[in-house]
Amino acid sequence: MKILHCINNPHIGGIERLVIELAIEQKSKGLDVSIMLDTTKGQYYDYLEKQGIPILISGLKGGYDINYTTYQNLKSDFGNFAIVHLHNFSLARCFATLMATSKVVYTMHGLSKGVRQENKVKMFFRESIKKWLLNKVDVLVANSKYTLDLAKQHYKIRSSNSMVILNGIKLPSDVKNKKINEEQLFSIGLVSRFTNRKKIDRLVIAFKKFLEKGGKGKLTLVGDGDTFNQIKDLAISLKLEESVEMVGYQSDVQNYYNMFDVCVFPSQAEPFGLVAVEAYLHGIPVIAFEDSGGLREVVAPLEPENIVKNLEELAERLLFCSINPRYIMDNKRQRIEYAQKNFSVQRMEREYHTVYKSLV
Incomplete structure (x- = not known):
């Protein structure tokens, strides 16, 4: 079973770190896992490269990049995997996954609507396409009940298989015991x-x-x-x-x-x-x-x-x-x-x- 995770970049952020650590764990369990990036620029890239996980470059220049050649290349790449696991939204990636033969899992790490100020027309367009996509994927996963409830309400999720899988992190090998020091400032x-x-x-x-x-x-x-x-x-x-x-x-x-x-x-x-x-x-x-x-x-x-x-x-x-x-x-x-x-x-x-x- 070949799995491809798609993220924008290897920055040290919540989503990126989560996906990379998930892929490393999957590899350790014997799964054939790869990661697709839009860019290699990011603090986590060297760490990712050392893990021996194949890295693909999408060629996308941004979430709204709709270059036809890039789209065709994505569709071809996705066809090599049994599962394409999306972790964020882009137009070309959205259409390419649905036109490929792969099964599509989309993990919603949060709703982008209302998080930052942006052009209303652009936001309406993105959210409309995203609504269509999320009702087409094979499985929609949310990282909390709160996120899933918002998604169901905002995107009117009906036909998709939807569930909650709580985030997980790499556990530290040991935890230092902190001793009470009555003289230490709270x-x-x-x-x-x-x-x-x-x-x-x-x-x-x-x-x-x-x-x-x-x-x-x-x-x-x-x-x-x-x-x-x-x-x-x-x-x-x-x-x-x-x-x-x-x-x-x-x-x-x-x-x-x-x-x-x-x-x-x-x-x-x-x-x-x-x-x-x-x-x-x-x-x-x-x-x-x-x-x-x-x-x-x-x-x-x-x-x-x-x-x-x-x-x-x-x-x-x-x-x-x-x-x-x-x-x-x-x-x-x-x-x-x-x-x-x-x-x-x-x-x-x-x-x-x-x-x-x-x-x-």
């Missing part, structure tokens, strides 16, 4: 891209309220993006320069996770929430908002008390964690085991393998 952490949907302003404002309630601690923000300067200005305006550290993008965030006592991910309408899984793998409690979408599905089964409705509740929850260090340490092993059992790349590979076998 550490609140965030690892995130800085975009509007991440709602990092909610965390900064709630942290201010936490301090006003008598809480003592520091907030460390790891990441970069469009709203970085906006969040920096907010921290300055709230006079939090001494207690909020913004360290920017970091290629290795393990040392930061080992430093944090609690992680807060204030996102709204998040498709999944891989960062919450990473925090749990370090034994760290995670706090999220009720409107966080798929992120809530990761946190609520384990720590329903850490789902908050508003800034006031977030500040109160941070205060509770800061004065109850045993809550953090006593449940550390439970968090790690929860993440290992439910969100490993091995579990994800098994579930996708079942889908593939049902098609061929």
